[in-house]
Amino acid sequence: MGGEILTVSQMYAADRAAMDQGVPGTLLMERAGMAVAREAMQLSRGRPCPVTVLCGPGNNGGDGFVAARHLAAAGWPVRLGLLGERLALTGDAAWAASQWTGPVFPASPALLDGADLVIDALFGAGLNRALDGEALVLVQAMAAADCLLLAVDVPSGVAGDDGSILGAAALADVTVTFFRGKPAHYLYPARRQCGRLVIADIGIPESVLSAIAPAHSLNTPGLWRGAFPHPRCDGHKYNRGHALILGGPVMTGAARLAARAALRLGAGLVTLACPPTAQLAFSVSLSSLIVHPVRDAQAFARLLDDPRRNAILLGPGSGADEMLRQATLAALSSRRSGVLDADVFTAFANDLHSLCQAGLDQRWVLTPHEGEFARLFGAMPGSRLHRARSAAAESGAIILLKGPDTVIAHPDGRVRLNTNAPPDLATAGSGDVLSGLILALLAQGMDPFDAASAGAWIHGAAGQYCGRGLIADDLPEAIIPVLKQNNL
Ligand SMILES: NC(=O)C1=CN([C@@H]2O[C@H](COP(=O)(O)OP(=O)(O)OC[C@H]3O[C@@H](n4cnc5c(N)ncnc54)[C@H](O)[C@@H]3O)[C@@H](O)[C@H]2O)[C@@H](O)CC1
Numbered sequence: 001m002g003g004e005i006l007t008v009s010q011m012y013a014a015d016r017a018a019m020d021q022g023v024p025g026t027l028l029m030e031r032a033g034m035a036v037a038r039e040a041m042q043l044s045r046g047r048p049c050p051v052t053v054l055c056g057p058g059n060n061g062g063d064g065f066v067a068a069r070h071l072a073a074a075g076w077p078v079r080l081g082l083l084g085e086r087l088a089l090t091g092d093a094a095w096a097a098s099q100w101t102g103p104v105f106p107a108s109p110a111l112l113d114g115a116d117l118v119i120d121a122l123f124g125a126g127l128n129r130a131l132d133g134e135a136l137v138l139v140q141a142m143a144a145a146d147c148l149l150l151a152v153d154v155p156s157g158v159a160g161d162d163g164s165i166l167g168a169a170a171l172a173d174v175t176v177t178f179f180r181g182k183p184a185h186y187l188y189p190a191r192r193q194c195g196r197l198v199i200a201d202i203g204i205p206e207s208v209l210s211a212i213a214p215a216h217s218l219n220t221p222g223l224w225r226g227a228f229p230h231p232r233c234d235g236h237k238y239n240r241g242h243a244l245i246l247g248g249p250v251m252t253g254a255a256r257l258a259a260r261a262a263l264r265l266g267a268g269l270v271t272l273a274c275p276p277t278a279q280l281a282f283s284v285s286l287s288s289l290i291v292h293p294v295r296d297a298q299a300f301a302r303l304l305d306d307p308r309r310n311a312i313l314l315g316p317g318s319g320a321d322e323m324l325r326q327a328t329l330a331a332l333s334s335r336r337s338g339v340l341d342a343d344v345f346t347a348f349a350n351d352l353h354s355l356c357q358a359g360l361d362q363r364w365v366l367t368p369h370e371g372e373f374a375r376l377f378g379a380m381p382g383s384r385l386h387r388a389r390s391a392a393a394e395s396g397a398i399i400l401l402k403g404p405d406t407v408i409a410h411p412d413g414r415v416r417l418n419t420n421a422p423p424d425l426a427t428a429g430s431g432d433v434l435s436g437l438i439l440a441l442l443a444q445g446m447d448p449f450d451a452a453s454a455g456a457w458i459h460g461a462a463g464q465y466c467g468r469g470l471i472a473d474d475l476p477e478a479i480i481p482v483l484k485q486n487n488l
């Protein structure tokens with residue numbers, strides 16, 4: 001199954017397109033409910049146990065009715081509670097309810113008593129107003145219940161497009177969604193509430209995707225593997241790119257980590273430009289690094305006269321001073337590609353305009369975390385996905401908004417969500433390694449959107465490889481096994 005991510009309206013369009021191609025809605029619902037029942041059986045290890053299915057007034061509830069029927073037929077004792085009136089059900093949900101021959105109780109927290117497994121089929125990803133009244137009470141009761149919980153489509157209360165929680169949502173053990181994931185399955189806080197995600201095939205033809213043209217996808221190697229740089233058998237270091245990093249006078253560790261990562265990921269040469277006072281610290285840290293003292297931004301700009309220095313990183317540990325500002329403007333006007341990180345966002349706080357005027361465009365990758373993002377772009381409303389997209393459109397650059405759910409946005413509207421990063425990566429210097437990885441790929445000529453995507457994915461994979469106890473210094477050393485294990 002592909003890694004496309006569908007917005008809620010795109011999911012409705014996919015359902016409709018399937019029906020237009022002759023797949024009845026009732027058949028889609030039957031398969032959806034069967035997939036839910038199958039997962040429920042697995043969750044209870046194949047041993048029948050008391051199950052409560054809470055159904056809502058829409059099609060999410062319809063899936064619940066189908067799942068209840070299959071579970072009961074397989075010998076699971078099922079109690080079904082409906083929020084709202086049975087006669088008010090319409091369309092496919094009314095059909096699904098008509099196939100259920102057991103009793104229908106009014107949905108109430110009391111129905112959860114004695115259940116080992118609860119199926120949450122109250123609301124799907126299309127919920128667009130906060131839960132209140134009876135619905136809120138039910139979700140809160142599910143959240144407090146001491147039993148297994150399976151959510152249909154999303155845990156009820158989760159907003160499908162932005163991953164926010166509208167009032168409340170219970171923590172599911174498993175969430176079963178259909179055809180493709182929705183943004184909420186990958187964005188926090190909703191992602192945490194989903195538990196293990198199962199994407200079930202309900203017979204929607206893949207061909208419906210061509211008209212829908214999803215702009216969002218999971219960041220998987222399949223997207224960029226073909227563009228990943230490999231050393232040529234007849235090559236030499238000069239055709240593997242020459243990366244240039246600006247280091248600072250005090251926090252030298254950041255640029256050293258980035259340089260190490262860039263070398264490990266295949267940059268042919270890495271030059272580290274730094275104030276003369278820091279030359280020694282950089283020189284002794286890594287033998288394969290070229291260290292170049294620069295007194296001021298003009299001296300840094302002169303390094304750009306050599307066209308072989310083809311990718312630039314500014315920000316990690318540079319110090320948010322006038323020298324960084326001038327060096328950044330010189331780098332942008334040199335029409336190269338590169339990465340802007342860390343101190344650049346402080347040096348240009350609320351001054352995106354100067355970066356754009358100097359030549360910021362889609363050859364550049366900006367890698368802010370939340371705080372840095374707000375410094376450069378101000379307090380934007382909306383989800384992380386929405387904000388990264390808006391920032392990419394506004395700046396014209398690739399925006400990689402760092403976090404446990406890293407969002408990589410292209411100014412043309414494409415977005416990739418990176419989900420392989422373990423929480424261990426939240427450690428000092430981890431972001432510097434990420435910028436070094438992206439820099440290496442840019443130096444080797446990879447398209448910047450792909451370079452940002454591949455860098456983020458490899459960073460996550462290196463974090464997984466190291467596991468608990470990792471420090472940022474370990475990450476560049478994990479690059480070799482990660483490349484080997486993934487045939488990169
Ligand atoms: N044929 C189809 O379209 C298919 C739909 N599927 C299921 O259909 C679901 C989507 O169905 P629907 O669009 O009917 O949406 P929902 O089932 O999420 O519910 C919509 C209903 O809930 C009410 N509602 C919305 N917000 C509320 C709130 N805050 N408090 C109380 N009531 C509220 C609405 O008035 C509406 O009656 C998916 O999540 C999926 O489970 C699957 O069966 C696959 C096939």
Ligand SMILES: [K+]
Pocket residue numbers: 060120121122123124151152153154155156
């Ligand atoms: K649900």
